Amino acid sequence: MRRFYQLIAQILIVTMVWTPFTVQGAMVGTDQIVASAQDQLNRDKVLNFLNRGDVVKQFEALGLSASTAKERVNAMTQEEVNRIAGRIDTLPTGADDTWAWIAAIVIVGVIIWLVWYKK
Amino acid sequence: MVQEVAPRTVLRYRKARSIAGFLLLGALNGCALLAPPQYNVLKENRPQELPARVELKNVPFFAQEDYQCGPAAIAMAMNAAGVKVTPEQMVEQVYLPAKKGSLQIEMLVAPRRHGLVAYELAPQMTDVLREVAAGTPVIVLENYRYQWWPLWHYAVIIGYDLESGEVIRHSRTRERQTMPFPVFEYVWIDEGYWAMVVVPPDRVPVTATEERYGQAVAALEKGGDVNNAHIAYNAMLKRWPASFVGLMGLGNTAYAMKDLPSAETAFREAVQAHPEAPAAFNNLAHVLAVRGKFDEAVSAAERAVNLGGPLLPTAQATLEEIRKQTGTRTP
Numbered sequence: 495m496r497r498f499y500q501l502i503a504q505i506l507i508v509t510m511v512w513t514p515f516t517v518q519g520a521m522v523g524t525d526q527i528v529a530s531a532q533d534q535l536n537r538d539k540v541l542n543f544l545n546r547g548d549v550v551k552q553f554e555a556l557g558l559s560a561s562t563a564k565e566r567v568n569a570m571t572q573e574e575v576n577r578i579a580g581r582i583d584t585l586p587t588g589a590d591d592t593w594a595w596i597a598a599i600v601i602v603g604v605i606i607w608l609v610w611y612k613k
Numbered sequence: 614m615v616q617e618v619a620p621r622t623v624l625r626y627r628k629a630r631s632i633a634g635f636l637l638l639g640a641l642n643g644c645a646l647l648a649p650p651q652y653n654v655l656k657e658n659r660p661q662e663l664p665a666r667v668e669l670k671n672v673p674f675f676a677q678e679d680y681q682c683g684p685a686a687i688a689m690a691m692n693a694a695g696v697k698v699t700p701e702q703m704v705e706q707v708y709l710p711a712k713k714g715s716l717q718i719e720m721l722v723a724p725r726r727h728g729l730v731a732y733e734l735a736p737q738m739t740d741v742l743r744e745v746a747a748g749t750p751v752i753v754l755e756n757y758r759y760q761w762w763p764l765w766h767y768a769v770i771i772g773y774d775l776e777s778g779e780v781i782r783h784s785r786t787r788e789r790q791t792m793p794f795p796v797f798e799y800v801w802i803d804e805g806y807w808a809m810v811v812v813p814p815d816r817v818p819v820t821a822t823e824e825r826y827g828q829a830v831a832a833l834e835k836g837g838d839v840n841n842a843h844i845a846y847n848a849m850l851k852r853w854p855a856s857f858v859g860l861m862g863l864g865n866t867a868y869a870m871k872d873l874p875s876a877e878t879a880f881r882e883a884v885q886a887h888p889e890a891p892a893a894f895n896n897l898a899h900v901l902a903v904r905g906k907f908d909e910a911v912s913a914a915e916r917a918v919n920l921g922g923p924l925l926p927t928a929q930a931t932l933e934e935i936r937k938q939t940g941t942r943t944p
Contacts, residue, residue: 521899522892522924524862528831557710569722571832578718586804587714588683588754588767
């Protein structure tokens with residue numbers, strides 16, 4: 495898989511080198527304007543491409559079907575993909591169930607009992 | 614039964630112990646419970662424009678299934694914004710089975726797929742209250758345990774009462790549950806006071822900034838919902854009439870909707886309000902050329918090239934193409 499990414503990266507680098515000579519006259523997209531307001535730096539397109547594939551794969555590993563994972567990642571902007579790529583395991587996910595709540599209450603209760611009431 | 618009266622020393626000892634225990638609990642949790650910083654400020658200087666009491670009645674309540682506070686919260690906010698969805702439908706769009714939860718990013722992405730604008734609020738309690746007062750429920754991310762062993766939970770703030778010092782929340786299986794402000798701040802602080810709103814495209818959140826709202830709408834446009842993005846850019850220009858992103862977005866969405874006269878008007882306004890922006894001249898040139906106004910198109914494209922910047926290759930290509938077209942027109 496690493497080799498595959500390297501190949502893709504190389505292809506992208508080559509196409510990027512050629513880009514200035516083949517660019518089409520085109521409208522400048524609103525997303526480009528917003529992106530240049532966010533950071534004036536030229537974004538690393540190779541890294542961005544890899545991030546998107548990476549998040550799709552992580553989503554699949556977390557129990558989504560391949561098509562759902564792709565659909566959900568495609569709905570994200572590049573900036574959003576970059577914010578979560580490689581970090582999904584450490585990010586908060588709103589997730590609570592009855593047992594977790596009961597455990598939390600019991601633990602707090604034990605602390606309170608230990609400190610307040612135990613003689 | 615006769616109540617036993619404890620000797621004074623024992624009472625004093627008990628009180629010292631309870632204070633110590635409270636401090637220990639506070640220390641475990643970053644002390645927000647003992648001294649909620651934002652609520653203390655709010656209490657001292659209450660913003661004049663905030664009504665004392667607000668409760669939104671138009672926010673439907675969905676009791677959540679285990680783990681699925683994300684789908685329930687986003688469905689409540691989206692229904693309030695006018696899109697009828699159920700939590701079950703939203704499971705497919707925001708829930709990660711193995712994590713048994715929902716990512717904040719996906720909570721922001723999902724409403725866009727239904728033509729709504731999702732906006733992340735500044736981490737300020739006053740901003741949450743201002744949104745609620747303006748009629749928009751707010752999704753917040755809370756932590757019910759400790760930073761080092763978290764238990765995350767999404768809830769929907771649907772009201773507050775500054776007199777009694779409470780927020781009103783739709784949460785878990787409890788409809789319009791009240792919670793004292795200090796307790797709310799204590800559970801809300803851990804993820805940096807994270808909060809978001811979902812609004813229909815014709816309404817800009819009251820606390821929105823031009824830059825961040827522009828990003829949110831550009832994301833909607835990029836996702837392919839050109840019609841709703843167009844409506845949102847119009848709303849944006851009502852709030853910030855000279856907004857560069859607003860004018861460019863209005864032109865680009867009009868162009869994508871094949872409404873060339875409107876696109877031309879928007880880009881003309883953009884070059885007038887922002888005469889140093891090559892992107893505006895480039896896009897104006899493009900639309901003018903499509904409309905057959907070649908002379909004006911050439912001068913707009915030349916201006917874009919002269920202004921230079923990172924978009925120079927695009928501007929040069931636009932100019933070249935227009936010149937080619939003029940060439941075929943008058944050989």
